[in-house]
Amino acid sequence: MRQRFVNTPIMYAFGMLAMMIPSQAFSTFYSYYYVDKLGLGLGLATLARTIFLIWDAVNQPLFGYWSDRTKSKYGRRRPWIFVAIPLFMLSFIMVFSPPENMSEMGLFTWFLIALIFYEAVATVIWVNYGALFAELFRGDRVRAKASAVQQGFQIVALLIGTALTPILFNAMGFSNMAIVYAVTFAVFMLICLRFVKEDPEASAAPQPKLKEAFKETLSNKPFWLINLANSFAQTVNGLLSATIPFYAKYVLKIPEEQNTILLASVFVSVIPLVGVWYWLLRRMDPVKGWRLSFIAYALSVIPLWFGTGLINGVIAGVIVGFGLAGFLVSPPMVNSNIIDMDAEKTGSRREGIYTAVSGFIIRSSGLISALAFLIVGVIFGYESGDNPGPNPEKTFRYLISVVPLILLTVSIIISYFVKIERKTENAS
Template sequence: MKNRFVNSPMTYAFGMLAMMIPVQAFSSFYSFYYVETLGLGVGLATLARTIYMIWDAVDQPMFGYLSDKTRTRWGRRKPWIYSAMPLFVLTFVMMFSVPEGTSGMQLFYWFLISLMLYETVSTVLWVNYGALFPELYRGDKIRAKASAIQQVFQIIALLIGSALTPLLYTNFGFDKMSMVYALAFVVFMWICMLTVREQPKASLEQPLKLGDAFKETLKNKEFWLFNIANSFAQTVNGLLGSMIPFYAKYVLKLESEGEVSIFLASVFVSVIPLVAIWYGVVRKLGGIRAWRLAFLMYALSVIPLWFAQGLGGGIAAGVSAGFGLAGFLVTPAVLSGRIIDLDEERTGRRREGMYTAVAGFITRSSGLISAMAFWIVGMAFGYVSGKNPGPNPEMAFKYLISVIPFCLLLVSFVISLVLKRSSLEPAVAPTDRHLSV
């Protein structure tokens, strides 16, 4: 592998592209597939997510600790990613390949088992891929640059996973759609892994014992404030992604899948140039101030979704939401890397896996908040499923895509104010560099 491709932010970002295409298709359409199309009740869907979250509280830190502890000649993270790749393909296809005629409690059990398997394998991938970022890129400037490139790839993935999906499942079915995305995952993740070279020094350090690793993580105040704030904003990401198909149908009253795809594209295409603007904001204001500003702007940007009507209004509101989304996608990576750097100064060890895993659990718990919001608001307005939408589904999904996100983002902003700027921003910026072999 030529040196210029080794640990390049561009080739590393292919991993984000690989995972986010199927993940976005899942997060945006699993509710639509199981609840609206197959008729699974919202209450049962929420119960399945709750059961999974209990397991996720265990498996996230467990896989993070095991990843930090791994010692091989190929590194700590790559063996886990290579092993998880075929399992991810199988479980993702399983999610969208419900046997014909499955209904009632059988459908619930299929959803629950598929969800548990798929999300567990996803955890292995996200923990290890995410743990590579702070190891490969050191310093705020290179992290901001790498994060911006990564988020451009993420937005491309969001666009594909959101806007292309309705066309694929309408013409070929959900099962064939999942196979196409599984193949894309394998190709792009393989490109990423071929160019990653882990830092040998990290594998020479003796890992902390399990109890000590948990103790050091739990007492890190900055880590918890940072990730709890992010978790509320991540709930908004989940709500926007999963509610957009319902919003397009019941609020904007779009009739064709082509119109739905155009609306979805308006949200995510606009984010790509806006990522560059937020990269400039990070460089000018610094990590923590840019991060706070992103929460505030994201909250304001979802307000137009309440007032939008028709395809034209939906596109305008989608572009507005895209501006806020871009800020939240770019800004957290700089601060999360700094938190891990400070932990290394205290413990003498790089523990990206544990921090990425626990952060992943906190932010992924947003999926439960999102599911609970869907259930509570749905019950309030009488929405049960696509077969029983109730008397006022339009108002239900206006609340879920605008009012609830606005409130959650204000909570994120308030929590971000508690985090002291001096605790995360170094007095002298470290040399920006990325590691290569």
């Protein structure tokens, strides 16, 4: 019975469900929690994120390199994930459990330490989980299906992590909410690992040393262009998630308990739309499909500018769902083709280092998002929930619509410079 489900898209996708529930709750509400609820200044919050990125620049590629070179009877990736599970649970709870009555500097220190701890452990899991995709699923059609299933699970996780989170923290507080999500993460990740079996040949293949590995990766032009374009689009994902609670409060002017309805409008609509994008992408060249997803996403953020209440907000949210669905499905396909090309050239499967460097480029989008938040906040005078400035409504209209449109336009332009020529056509 177990053998039927080994290395199937559904079982692999449980790992995405496991990671994205707490990750989405984190990305959507950590700024809101620390800045608007606890009163941490926006400048200090941005500084903490910047310090983290310096650390992240070091650990991401190294974790990928070490993962590629790991040799054990349990595989290259699974041992890393098993070790990281309890540490991730602890770090996530720590983020949402600062001691009471702290000074602003004390709160900043706690936030910085918790952020570095959380992101380091999350890096270990994301690098190793992401590296499994290109190894387990070979061929454009298979990858399109696996990506669609994975992103379907991701949307369920996004829905839980955003729409359910306000209900939980209003009912039991942020700390208890974090405990619930930490346990949920462990259960789903263990289900995923139970049904993942790595390819022993990939583990046995020779691996280049550190200098050669990074030289080969850093000289791969299509890889850099793809991930640079993805980074700007990923910034939009993070910016929308982080801005929606503020958008609901200051632009739509709806009660906090209606946040769940607004968030659900985005993520419930994505679930069937992932199927639409799967149907489109399996019939297209991966690069062209990937580019089309950027165009759709850019157009979809425009209606958010015109939101005036819950109904308008929900309609705009559904439209955004279409653009978001395309961007969620398409990147794994183009990134996997890059890894295949590298394997043809070097003779070794180096999913770990490519996933890690890609992850760092993508995660650097957090700094772009934080800087956009800070710059727009300074322009319009927003500092925190205690001092929202003279025009918080315009602040968050720009952050949720104009800034994403600009960022996605950059992604579209970069995508036209990407050319992937494969020596062999992947099997279907």
